[in-house]
Amino acid sequence: MWSRKRFDIDYSDLIYGLGAALTVENSQRQELQKKLEDWWISDSTGEAIACLSVRSGWDLLLQGLQLPPGSEVAMSALTIPDMVTIVRHHGLVPVPIDLDPRTMAPDPASLDRAVGPRTRVIIIAHLFGGRVDLAPILAARDRVGAILVEDCAQAFTPGFRGHPDADVSCFSFGNIKFATALGGALLRLRDPQLADSLRQIQSTYPVQDSRNYTSRLLKYLGLKTLSSRAGFTALIWGCRRLGIDYDRLLNQSVKGFPQDELISRLRHQPCAPLLALLRHRLQGYTEERLAAQTHRGQRLIQLLQEYCPQIGVPGVAASPNLHWVVPILAEDPEIAIATLANAGFDATQGNSMTVVDPPETHQEREPRNTREMFQHLLYLPCYPAMDDTTLVSMAQALRPIFSPSLSQFSRMSSP
Numbered sequence: 001m002w003s004r005k006r007f008d009i010d011y012s013d014l015i016y017g018l019g020a021a022l023t024v025e026n027s028q029r030q031e032l033q034k035k036l037e038d039w040w041i042s043d044s045t046g047e048a049i050a051c052l053s054v055r056s057g058w059d060l061l062l063q064g065l066q067l068p069p070g071s072e073v074a075m076s077a078l079t080i081p082d083m084v085t086i087v088r089h090h091g092l093v094p095v096p097i098d099l100d101p102r103t104m105a106p107d108p109a110s111l112d113r114a115v116g117p118r119t120r121v122i123i124i125a126h127l128f129g130g131r132v133d134l135a136p137i138l139a140a141r142d143r144v145g146a147i148l149v150e151d152c153a154q155a156f157t158p159g160f161r162g163h164p165d166a167d168v169s170c171f172s173f174g175n176i177k178f179a180t181a182l183g184g185a186l187l188r189l190r191d192p193q194l195a196d197s198l199r200q201i202q203s204t205y206p207v208q209d210s211r212n213y214t215s216r217l218l219k220y221l222g223l224k225t226l227s228s229r230a231g232f233t234a235l236i237w238g239c240r241r242l243g244i245d246y247d248r249l250l251n252q253s254v255k256g257f258p259q260d261e262l263i264s265r266l267r268h269q270p271c272a273p274l275l276a277l278l279r280h281r282l283q284g285y286t287e288e289r290l291a292a293q294t295h296r297g298q299r300l301i302q303l304l305q306e307y308c309p310q311i312g313v314p315g316v317a318a319s320p321n322l323h324w325v326v327p328i329l330a331e332d333p334e335i336a337i338a339t340l341a342n343a344g345f346d347a348t349q350g351n352s353m354t355v356v357d358p359p360e361t362h363q364e365r366e367p368r369n370t371r372e373m374f375q376h377l378l379y380l381p382c383y384p385a386m387d388d389t390t391l392v393s394m395a396q397a398l399r400p401i402f403s404p405s406l407s408q409f410s411r412m413s414s415p
């Protein structure tokens with residue numbers, strides 16, 4: 001069985017992190033943080049801030065901005081649930097911006113409706129590894145004088161530091177992301193004063209417990225072994241024998257912070273070993289490593305279009321697209337998942353993203369396209385270890401599901 005995902009981290013990185021956990025003192029933390037931040041912006045402009053996670057950075061930014069309660073935050077309608085929870089926590093009103101499933105970019109009409117005089121912040125996520133053209137969004141920002149935050153959590157590529165005109169660009173190195181350090185994030189801000197006030201707030205936070213971080217490194221050493229083909233097959237066999245739902249087990253084991261403690265968990269400074277591993281990973285990360293993933297994604301999409309011409313692939317028209325994940329749309333995702341499981345592929349609907357609800361008093365802002373897409377979304381396993389023969393057999397396994405009669409998504413598959 002091919003597992004849904006391979007963590008983008010090598011055994012040698014995990015060993016490096018464990019080594020750092022044993023040798024790096026927390027007294028070196030500030031120096032490590034400064035070095036990492038200076039390196040991040042060495043070829044670009046602005047200020048860098050290293051955080052525990054993108055969510056920590058988002059919460060930090062909303063504290064620093066001190067917006068009047070009831071201010072609106074226009075957001076890409078598809079994001080991770082915590083990003084929305086954090087907006088509400090600050091007494092602000094999330095307003096979804098509907099997305100065009102072909103590009104995963106904001107739909108122009110919906111952008112127009114979502115951004116108005118009460119909008120103080122616009123946050124746009126580059127989804128699935130594709131990149132959104134920010135030009136129309138920068139125009140909307142300037143029209144209302146808001147702040148534009150670019151969520152690059154799914155769009156890391158070496159050398160990319162975000163759009164130069166975005167006010168804030170954030171990158172995540174959480175466990176399922178490219179170049180993961182099992183946590184950590186980098187923010188780039190244009191406004192030095194805002195950066196100063198965020199640093200000030202962050203410096204009052206307690207430091208992340210490095211023993212917890214060390215046990216996370218050990219846990220992923222185990223999970224990495226289990227996500228190898230043989231390891232994963234054994235895991236599923238074991239779960240079936242024991243009557244455990246492995247889909248739920250896996251979604252739990254890669255889940256972030258528990259909801260109830262979210263805000264207090266987010267408000268920590270990254271510990272020294274995390275900063276050390278993050279710097280090690282970023283400085284050693286090559287274009288080639290990423291290109292291997294991107295090529296697999298491109299090849300799989302090509303095969304899908306060949307074997308299943310009716311298939312919808314969200315973000316297929318995004319450019320550039322790194323194919324961090326390969327999502328598809330199926331009439332009935334559960335049937336597709338079961339079919340793929342029979343053929344030896346562990347596809348998943350995932351439970352890590354959510355559709356942003358419109359404000360209660362503004363149901364007309366319901367993001368219809370995104371909601372519709374989300375109901376049919378599933379992710380295919382796709383990573384460099386899967387060779388061509390393997391990708392072909394996955395595409396073939398999907399063929400019976402995408403018979404021409406189910407052409408409801410065919411609009412999306414044509415280039």
Ligand SMILES: *Cc1c(COP(=O)(O)O)cnc(C)c1O
Pocket residue numbers: 052053054055056079080083125151153154171172173174177184185256
């Ligand atoms: C992963 C992710 C985040 C959160 O990143 P963390 O560093 O885990 O907080 C935010 N937005 C998007 C779109 C993501 O994919």
